[in-house]
Amino acid sequence: MEKLGPRLKTKKTRSPEMGLRVLSFTFIAVLIVIPMLVIVQDAFREGFDEFWHQVTAPIAASAIILTLWTSALMTAINALMGLMTAFVLVRYEFPGKRIFNAIIDLPLAIPTLVTGVMLVILYGPQQTLGAFLKEGLGFEIIFAPPGIVLALLFITFPFVVRTIQPVLLELDQAQEHAAATLGARGWTIFRRVIFPALALPTLSGSLLGFARAVGEFGAVVIVAGNIPFKSQTAAVYVLGAVESENRLAASAISVVLIAISLAVILVTNRVLARRPES
Amino acid sequence: MKQLSGKVLFVILLVLTLAGCAGNPPADESGAGGVHLILAAYTTPREAYGEIIPLFQAMWQAEHGQTVTFEESYQGSGAQSRAVVEGFEADVVALSLEADVTRIVDAGLITHDWKVVGASGMVSTSVVAFAVRAGNPLVIDDWEDLAAEGVEVLTPNPATSGGAMWNVLALYGAALRGQISGVPGGDPGAAKEFLKSVLANVIVMDDSARDSITNYEAGVGDVAITYENEALVGQQAGSDYELVIPSSTILIENPVAVVDEYVDEHGTRLVAEAFVEFLFTPEAQQIFAKYGLRSVDPDVAASRGDQYPPVADLFTIEYFGGWPKAREKIFGETGVFNSAIQEVQGQ
Numbered sequence: 001m002e003k004l005g006p007r008l009k010t011k012k013t014r015s016p017e018m019g020l021r022v023l024s025f026t027f028i029a030v031l032i033v034i035p036m037l038v039i040v041q042d043a044f045r046e047g048f049d050e051f052w053h054q055v056t057a058p059i060a061a062s063a064i065i066l067t068l069w070t071s072a073l074m075t076a077i078n079a080l081m082g083l084m085t086a087f088v089l090v091r092y093e094f095p096g097k098r099i100f101n102a103i104i105d106l107p108l109a110i111p112t113l114v115t116g117v118m119l120v121i122l123y124g125p126q127q128t129l130g131a132f133l134k135e136g137l138g139f140e141i142i143f144a145p146p147g148i149v150l151a152l153l154f155i156t157f158p159f160v161v162r163t164i165q166p167v168l169l170e171l172d173q174a175q176e177h178a179a180a181t182l183g184a185r186g187w188t189i190f191r192r193v194i195f196p197a198l199a200l201p202t203l204s205g206s207l208l209g210f211a212r213a214v215g216e217f218g219a220v221v222i223v224a225g226n227i228p229f230k231s232q233t234a235a236v237y238v239l240g241a242v243e244s245e246n247r248l249a250a251s252a253i254s255v256v257l258i259a260i261s262l263a264v265i266l267v268t269n270r271v272l273a274r275r276p277e278s
Numbered sequence: 279m280k281q282l283s284g285k286v287l288f289v290i291l292l293v294l295t296l297a298g299c300a301g302n303p304p305a306d307e308s309g310a311g312g313v314h315l316i317l318a319a320y321t322t323p324r325e326a327y328g329e330i331i332p333l334f335q336a337m338w339q340a341e342h343g344q345t346v347t348f349e350e351s352y353q354g355s356g357a358q359s360r361a362v363v364e365g366f367e368a369d370v371v372a373l374s375l376e377a378d379v380t381r382i383v384d385a386g387l388i389t390h391d392w393k394v395v396g397a398s399g400m401v402s403t404s405v406v407a408f409a410v411r412a413g414n415p416l417v418i419d420d421w422e423d424l425a426a427e428g429v430e431v432l433t434p435n436p437a438t439s440g441g442a443m444w445n446v447l448a449l450y451g452a453a454l455r456g457q458i459s460g461v462p463g464g465d466p467g468a469a470k471e472f473l474k475s476v477l478a479n480v481i482v483m484d485d486s487a488r489d490s491i492t493n494y495e496a497g498v499g500d501v502a503i504t505y506e507n508e509a510l511v512g513q514q515a516g517s518d519y520e521l522v523i524p525s526s527t528i529l530i531e532n533p534v535a536v537v538d539e540y541v542d543e544h545g546t547r548l549v550a551e552a553f554v555e556f557l558f559t560p561e562a563q564q565i566f567a568k569y570g571l572r573s574v575d576p577d578v579a580a581s582r583g584d585q586y587p588p589v590a591d592l593f594t595i596e597y598f599g600g601w602p603k604a605r606e607k608i609f610g611e612t613g614v615f616n617s618a619i620q621e622v623q624g625q
Contacts, residue, residue, distance in 0.1 A: 057611065058620055126497030143482050143498075226435055226483045228616075229623030239485065240437030243356050244609070 036258060043251035054252035059228045063237040064256060070145055070233070071213040074152040079206040082160025083198060089161070090168040104161050107154050115154050116222025119147060143225030148233060151219035156209030163205030164198055171197055200271050207268040211261040312345030313549050316540075318368035320355035320440075321488055322507060323402065323532075326569040327372075330562045334553055346549055354486050355440045362387065367540040369550040372401065372532070372557075375440045377601040379533045392535035396558035400531040402571035405589055406448035407506040408522040409494055418501050420524045421449060421458045425475035432482055432502040434490040436609055441487030445503040446615055447595070447604060448528040449476060457526030457591050466614075474618045494519070505530060506586075507570030514570070526591035532571070 044051050054060060089101055107115070123130040123141040133139045141147045171194065179189045217235040225231040232240075234253055241250035319327060331348050338346050351358070351368070359378035362368050363385040373379055379399075382388050393399040410418045416429060424431055434442035453472040456463015461472045481499055484490040487508060494502035495517050502519075509521040536554055541547040556562055563575040572586050573579045579586070598604040608614045 059616065120496075124496070124498065221485065225481060226485075227480060227623060228483075228619050232483075240435060243354075243438040244436075246611075 039251050039254050039258070042247065043255040046248060050248065051252045051255075054249040055256055057249070059232070060234075060237055060249060060253055062229045063232050063234045064253065066145065066148075066232070067214055067234040067257075068260070070148040071152060071210050074149050074156065074213055075206045075210045077149070078153060078156055078160050078209055079202050082157065082205060083164060083202050085157075086161045086164035086168055086198075087194075090165060105158050107156075108158055112151075112155055112216060112218035113222065115151055116219035119151055119154070119219070119223050123147065123150070142223050144231055145224075147223035147225075148220055148231070151223050152213040152216060155216060155219060156212050159209040159212065160202060160205035163201045163208070167198060167201045168194075200274065204268045204271045207264050207271070211264040211268075214260055214264075215257050312347055313546055314347050314349065314544070315370065315546060315550060315553060316349045316351070316368045316544075317370050317372065317553075318351045318358050318362055318366060319372040320358060320374040320532075321352045321486075322374065322505070322511075323372065323566065323569065323571065324350075324352045325511070326566050326571065329565045329568075330557065333561060333565075334556045337556065338549065338552065344549075346553075354438075356438075362537065367543065368537055369541045369544060369546050370534065370536055370553060372534045374530070374532055375444070375601070376400075376531065376533050376595070377605065378440065379535050380601065382535070382537065387537050387539040388535055389538045390536070392533070395535070395554055396574065398531075398574075399533050399535060400574055401534040401554075401557045402532045402563075402566045403574060404505045404507045404530045404532070404571055405523060405592065406444050406527045406530065407504065407509060407524065409491065409502040409504050409509045409512070409519045410522050411500060412518040412520060414520055414522070416500055418522060420522075421452050421472075421476075421526070422460060424449075424479060424501060424503070425472060426479075429479050429501060430481045430499040431476060431479040432484070432490050432494050432499040433480055434485065434487050435483040436615055438485045439487055439490075441490075441505060442483070443604075443609060444505070444528060444530050446473070447598060447608065448524075449473060449503070450608065450614065451528055451593055451597055452524065452526035452591070455526060455591060455593065455597075470614055470618055473614065474622050477619055477622045506572070510570030510585075523587060523589060525589070526593070527589055528597075529592050529594045531594070 043054075055064070085104070089097070089104075094100075120142050121127065123133070125131060125134050125140070125142060130142060133141060139146070141150060175193050176189050179193050184192065215235055216233075217239070220233050221236050221239070224233060224236065226236050228237075234257055238250045238253050238257075241247070241253065317327065317331075327350060331350070335346050335348075338344060351361075351366070353361075355374035355378045358366075358371065359373055359381050362371055362382055371379065371382065376399075379388065379392065383392070408418060408424075410416070416423070416426075418424065418429070423429065433445045436442040436446055450469055450473050452458055453461045453469035454463065454466065458472060461468050482490070482493060484493055487504060491502055491504050491508050491512060493499070494504075495512060506521065506523065509519070512519065513521065534554055534557055536547070536550045538547075541550045558575070560575055560578050563573040563578040564581075567573045567578055567582045567585070573582060595601055595604060598608065606613065610616075
């Protein structure tokens, strides 16, 4: 990513470049870095042992684990479905395609709290569909982990589609035609020609979605049920810690969430950096 | 580098200037026009204050020829209390539990003995009760019915909701006092087992008491553990659930206090104190009673006796040795609640 701008080795500090840098660094520092440092400092103010004690407290640890596995499951589903959706959107023509395409971005515009409310209205145990699933099939969605996965899927769906789409648009179809003339069938072409080019954007898109999902609060607090050890995620646990004066726990769990997201974003950037030039 | 730091300084100054502009409220409170009071309250009595405030304004206008304008803020009691500690300059706080006032006292913002005002600084009371479905199809009459197999119970999360703490204390206290059939009194182990059997039936733990009852109104669950006043207000608003008061329950006491630091800063002590005193008049107490709260005025309470039946075994937070002890022993990290829920849900 360093090659974005030419590196001028001049000492002209009055150049507009310098001003831009200062402005953007200051902005990032004030907006993102300083608040993060404050919370890290807060989490470790009583030493690492106390930090670790908060993170491994049974309720906290189970909340983190629930957050991670629901996010991971969502990521896997999203990778698959996002890939398919992007493929359909780029390669096929059908009536209403533009509207379909626009709908994909909607989850980004809807307050996640509203997402939660929508899901409860649709799948809640008092609704026809939810009641049928629960009474008829013994499958609980709302107030149980499947509800969390569903909410996260909804919120992060655009990430995968929107990272795959541009790559797929640029993909040279000549290779596919060549493969076809060599006798390869549809599935083989997808597996051997198209997928290798899309694997990295799929991975990076889903990882971004994962990073986003780990911190999700608004939708989850509505659909999860929030019972410790069963359906309480890390972000909801943090709210509880804030409300009950346990700021150390709130900061410690927040730092864990930040660290996970940061690690995932770093991995994503590495993945993107390895992306073959087309 | 010199120029760089100059620019940084400029940006910082700019930010500070903007912040300064935004932070300065118009400062003409003691002016000839009138006086401005900021009330920070929990959400339950919002409708009651909506009726009480105009009465007080009229009274103050008649007696002092001065107009009182109100700025009212309503949110969860704990959040409200923390906001005041962190600089929300409320003249008067009306909260749902004493611990939330204690937090403001500990921060040095309330310096007088607020508990001598009115009866005990407590302006209204309520009891922990149940909301059950119309016709009470599961025949839920008392605590032991909540532990029955398959009953779906709603109660908010004690970590986020003061209301949920009352609920757990009512349930655990009733068990500890030997008021629940099948649970021997005075036996913390047995009381905890009973708490576990009810917690096993809890399907949702919402953030706040209000969210919990809203979820119940939407059709979730068979019974919601809630405050009597929440259920009464819900019924007034047209919900068809029924109110069940258990034979043994805890008395919820809602404190009110003038915040010394801020009234002195605003020059509003006189009117703030008059407002708090006004809340204890029969007139204001009748309005609290109208909106589901039990009056602390004996005469008003007597006149509303049919609406608020007496509870056979009513206990207060003092049964647990006061709030600090209850918080530590019941809701602390290794307290009864956490340990019970871990045994129910976790391994």
